Amino acid sequence: MIISIIGGTDGLGKWFASFLKNRGYDVLVSGRDVIKGKEVEKELGVTYTNNNIDAAEKGDIVIISVPINVTESVIKEVAPHVKKGSLLMDITSIKERPAKLMAEFSKTGVFVLPTHPMFGPETPSLNRQVVILTPTEKEKTNPFFEKIKEFLEIEGAKVIVVSPKEHDKIMGVVQGLTHFVYISLGSTLKDLGIDIKESRNFASPIYELMINIIARIIGQNPYLYADIQMHNPQIKTIHETFIKNCENISEIVQNKDRDSFVENMKNSARHFGNETKRGLNCSNKAVYAISKETEKLIKSVGKEIGLKHIYSENVHYGILKEVYADNIVLKQNEKEVLLNISNVSLMEDKELEEWKIKNLEKYFVDISVLFKKDVDLNIILELLTHKFEIEVIDTYYGDKIDENDLSATFRISSYEKEDLKKLEETFNKIIENIGGKLRY
Amino acid sequence: MIISIIGGTDGLGKWFASFLKNRGYDVLVSGRDVIKGKEVEKELGVTYTNNNIDAAEKGDIVIISVPINVTESVIKEVAPHVKKGSLLMDITSIKERPAKLMAEFSKTGVFVLPTHPMFGPETPSLNRQVVILTPTEKEKTNPFFEKIKEFLEIEGAKVIVVSPKEHDKIMGVVQGLTHFVYISLGSTLKDLGIDIKESRNFASPIYELMINIIARIIGQNPYLYADIQMHNPQIKTIHETFIKNCENISEIVQNKDRDSFVENMKNSARHFGNETKRGLNCSNKAVYAISKETEKLIKSVGKEIGLKHIYSENVHYGILKEVYADNIVLKQNEKEVLLNISNVSLMEDKELEEWKIKNLEKYFVDISVLFKKDVDLNIILELLTHKFEIEVIDTYYGDKIDENDLSATFRISSYEKEDLKKLEETFNKIIENIGGKLRY
Missing domain, CATH: 2.30.30.520 (SH3 type barrels.)
Incomplete structure (x- = not known):
């Protein structure tokens, strides 16, 4: 089975190429940049072609993984070349339009599964990641659908199945509205001339959290954020609804209409229901994460x-x-x-502790001790483990010592060379008190 | 020195009454509700009067601590009665208007210090809390000012000194804009008919954080939030600037004007400067606080x-x-x-562990052991501490045992009664190996 990834030389496409190759599949990646393609070929052990159509023709599964703003044209280019019985997927973060185009431009007998993996290429595995599948009702009966879903779930992913339209609506809120508000806040603070660093002194944890989220968003790749806003067909309504609500509340405030203000907050809280309390609890954890660490x-x-x-x-x-x-x-x-x-x-x-073991040089001292032969060294060692980094490197019975005795050589280690002398003194003192004798 | 707190029977006023009483000051509180006043009198050991003017006349320091919406009228009522040489403060969360009224309505020779403590009555102490003082330039030369500042700083508070106008501008952003945006978001999600709980499944950590903050705010006392919006003279400009930015970005998105969108984000990031990276780092800690706990x-x-x-x-x-x-x-x-x-x-x-000590019943077993007389029991005990919850409850030398021996009775404790038998076995085994003998 060949899996072709159109745009598999970069970003999440490359991530899937590597992931699927590691799972034993034959992976074919395409991309415009030949130098990059050759590098990916070497790095991942996959096959590279700079010909999208070639990749589309060969794949039993064809995954389109290109930036939103070129998704449409790439679908139109490659979809007609996907062979009958194959599966065609895209992994763009909007779904309505790609779903429509993939259905329209692919041959009859090609199974289409528009997909949105809700994670970035820095994710180590599919475990606990969300993947949204947006097949049509008819496509849900195709055996490919169940297979993909099962594959993802076995890898630990949380799979959500919704319609492309529903997906775009919810994403218009989850991503679109969220980004829109924080980006608007960023330029508002700029326009108001607020000194961000100084404003933190006023120590309102929720304000600081807001500042941190604004900073997080405005510091990212702005083209990606532009595309998420501009390609979602639901975004216009969402912006308008938000702005209308802002205007409404602002007017209520100007009119000093306390009752309407209170009514508005109460209605929202009612809409949130149990999520109101849950959100308060969760935000507490977020707010206190930083102060807790400082404490x-x-x-x-x-x-x-x-x-x-x-x-x-x-x-x-x-x-x-x-x-x-x-x-x-x-x-x-x-x-x-x-x-x-x-x-x-x-x-x-x-x-x-794990870091120190890997990274720091260790010093040690070896000390030999005589015990009665019937002593259980494991028990002695376990008691000493709580006080020293210690191991038994040698035991001996025989000619050189009393026949009722056994000699054990302990190695005490430390990251601090100058501590060894003190550790040795403590060790000797303990040994004398638990029936051992130092052997010189 | 008498400190009068107008509105000292409730909220932050009551907090200051308790705090100052504990510091040894004579505290006089006033408030309308006689029953509540009598209760506070008993609870805190302060004196109560239901006569604001009486309290104002008697105080060497007079602190006005009433809800924002009645602050103006209370200032007008009590300020004229504060005696010469006294200090008049208010602790309302807006400052321009109260500062002006306190100066206008108090006698010459009364020192005025408008103040905004940035914390709520649930705070355990002043330590690390922010207190904003907003004296006029002239008032800064009054010795009272330095004394109050020093008092607060000795208690661990972080004191910020700004003008009343500057205070209201920055608070209009720190509190006003923050609340305004999240309250608007709350009603937007309601209007869009978003199922909050279900939307969490789409697992965008920043969206979830936003939801949590909205929930936190809309779940609070809406009257307080209404007053914070409605009494800040700067809020109108702030709302308008935000709405204008939203409209601007929305239009950019409608026009698919990628360059302007990118320019906007980049300008904001430039304005944030180093705070961009810092915010990203801090938001990471907030975002991962919850997932880290789950892990x-x-x-x-x-x-x-x-x-x-x-x-x-x-x-x-x-x-x-x-x-x-x-x-x-x-x-x-x-x-x-x-x-x-x-x-x-x-x-x-x-x-x-601390909770268990306080709350769980403990079971124990006592075991007597013979050691050589010269053994250091502290060393033995310390070794055993790592394996058992253990103490030495008795030691004995004398007639009943060998003159070279000493007997020590150990008590081993556990929260689980059924574990005691196994602990005793382990203990006995260890004792045999470190030169001790069980004494029956």
Whole structure:
């Protein structure tokens, strides 16, 4: 079975190419850029062609994965060449128009499944990701449909099946309205001349959360956001409804019409129903995520911590000296490093321990001890594990020691060379008290 | 020194009454409701009067703490009665108008300090809370100003000093615009007939965050939100600027004018500057706060956990059986309890341990052991602490045992009665291996 991915040299198309190749399928990718295509061929072990029609003709499954603004023309180009009995899919984030065009331009006997994977190419697997399938009623009876759905679900994806129109309406809200409002807020704050950094001092957690979301959105690829707005047939109504609501509430405020204002909020809360309380609870967790981390940091002053850069994933490891405003002072090997809280996240103990094992040099000391022969070394070792990083590297009985004794050599390790002497002293003290004798 | 709080029987006024009383000041509160006043008098140990003017006359510091919509009339009522040399403050969340009225209606020689504490009455202390002071330039030279500022800072508050007008502008954005947008979004979703719960399935974390914030706001006291909108003189411009930006972007989208859309986003990102990246990082923490907790829960299946209800603070303690969708199945004493993730938060190990100590019944077994007399029991105990909840309740040397021995009685405790037998076996086994002898 050959899976052709039109636009499989980049973005989510490339992600699917890699994913399906790893699952053992023959993958054929097409794309305009030959240099990039050759690189992907080498990187993923798939086959590349710069001819979309060639790829369309060969595929048992043909997946169109191109930017929204060229989806229409690519469908018109490749759909007529998909062979009978094959499956034609697209993975664009709008569905009404591609669904219509794929049905219209493909031959009878080609099965069409318009799809919207709700994740980006940085996702490690399909596990817990949402994939929306938007087949027509007739297409739902095609065995391909059940197969794809099952395949996705076995991979851990959450599959939602809705009509293309319903999809576009809900996406017009979930993506379209959300982006629209935050983008409008971004330019409003600019127009009002608000100093964003300074405004954070006024410490309203919900305002800060809003600022953070605006920043998140306006910092992304604006072309993608333009296309999501401009290709959704439902977006006009959604914008208009929102603006009308803003105007209405603004007028209520100008008229100091308290009753209507209260009525409006109450009606919305009624519409949200149980989601009102749930949203409050969830937003609490979001709001306190940051302050909770700060609290934890403050409690860790003077202790050894690990901070992971949230993008580079680089780890800063050292003694936490100070936390003030948004800054963290970390002492790393005699020098002080200043980090911004928002750029790093505090590592859990376990995660830090794993990092240290991989990254830090370890020093050790070996100590031999005599025990009575009938002693269970595993029990001794387990008790000591809680105090030392320790292992038994050798045991011995025989000529050189008393016949009732057994000798065990322990290795105590530490990331800090200068700590070894103190660890050895503590170890010796313990050994004397639990029936062991040091052997020199 | 007498501190009078007009409206000190409720809300933040009552909070300050309690706070200042605890700091040793004589506090006099006034309020219309005599029954409530008498209760507060008893509860806080302050003095109550139902006569605002009486309170204003007696105070060396007079704090007006009444709802926004009656602040004007209360200022006009009490300001003329504040004695010379006293300090008159208000703590309303708008400042331009109260500042003007307090200056106008108080006698010459009364010092005026319009104030906005940025926190609610549920706050435990002033520590890390923001307090905004909005004195005129002349008032900044009054020694009262420095004293109040210092007092607040010693209590840990972050004090911001701005002009009343600047305050109202920034609050018009920080509170006014934020509330306005989310309230408008709430009624938009209602008008569009979006099923909120179902829409969450489409799993866009930023959309969900937005939904949660809308829910948080529309679920609060609508009268307070109405007043914040309606009493801020800057709000009209802010609404208009926002609506204009929405209309502008909507038009750009209708015209499929990609370049202008991109330009708009880029300009906003430029205005945000470094805050763009910072916001992205902070929003990541907010977005992942919930999924991170879910991950942690999934890893804890089969283990003992504590879940704290985020409002009632009730603790559910048991073995985690299953996590699915938004639900948690917990096995508590042979019966299964179903909880919603959004209503509870997972307790940290340490927090759970403290809860258990306070709330669960403990069972124990006492075991006496003979050691050589020169053994350091502290060392033995410390080793065992990592395996057992254990203490030494008695030590003995003397007639009944060998003169080279010492007897120690250990108490091992557990929340699970049926575990004691197994713990005792493990303990006995360890003791035999570390030079101890069980004494029956």
